[in-house]
Amino acid sequence: MRRSARAPSPDRPGWPQGFTVVEMVVLIALIGILGAVAAPRLVSISELRSAQSRRRVLSDLRFAQRLAIGSGCPVQVGFGANGYTLTQRSACRTGAFARDVLDPLTRQAPYAVAFEDVTTTSSVDPIVFDALGRATDATGQVSSAVIQVGPWPLEVVGETGLARVP
Template identity: 30%
Template sequence: MRRAGRGFTLVELVMVMMIIGILAAVVGPRFFDRKVFDERLFYEESLAAVRYGQKLAVASGCPIRAIVNDAGYSLSYAAPCGGMAQDSPVANPSGGDFAQGNLQEVDVGNPGLNVIFDWLGTATGANTVSFAGNAFSFTVHLGTGFIEATP
């Protein structure tokens, strides 16, 4: 007697390929939605800018204003200091101004963030900003200047 060969039938292979094709068409785009990545990127850049502004205020002794809103984020001097005029932009370490527009049009919760850090790193002004319909947010605690990010 001949023993049956081991393997898959043509019908089984076609069914598996159809299932994989359906999954690729339905589930695949969810894994490659660029909007989620753009929202997270803008959130992380904004958070890094605010933290840099706080560190710069402590290191230089100059009050630094950090603004995050629908237009983007920016750092500027909150008062005349070290030859810099009030509201003049902070220089980016790689050149240019430390500011970035909201190129991906990420939804930033109103009114946004407008904080001034003093030479001790403590904060005054509005203290919470949310991104992408509250999917991401960070809070600058008044007085202490502690920056709490979620998630």
């Protein structure tokens, strides 16, 4: 009986050990491509939070304006160091801004937003949207405002109440 030739096995001498140079070059190239694509996205997590916060502030400013127009009652947006609150006058057109606005998602009061690592400042604080949708200061004077959300500004045009990214 003849023995047939056997293929080399990993536990026998003569079996190739390790990687070839071509395999190593391909592996290093793949790691380099993945690093070039993924690294910029992973490095700027704080920038992603700031961008998300900016979109939230913009959306809430537009909500406050529409609420003021729809209800006929002024809505105040008061800014703090890391967030803001929405309030209305206690008797719609008169009184202090003491009535909390309900959060439209949770139906809970107060409508207060706090950010962890993002600071918010406004050139007009508080911003009050009147029944016509105009942005005013606390004295009732129509005024435009620039709101800084992290590194990015937002603008509220006084006459129209339009909240936008400049």
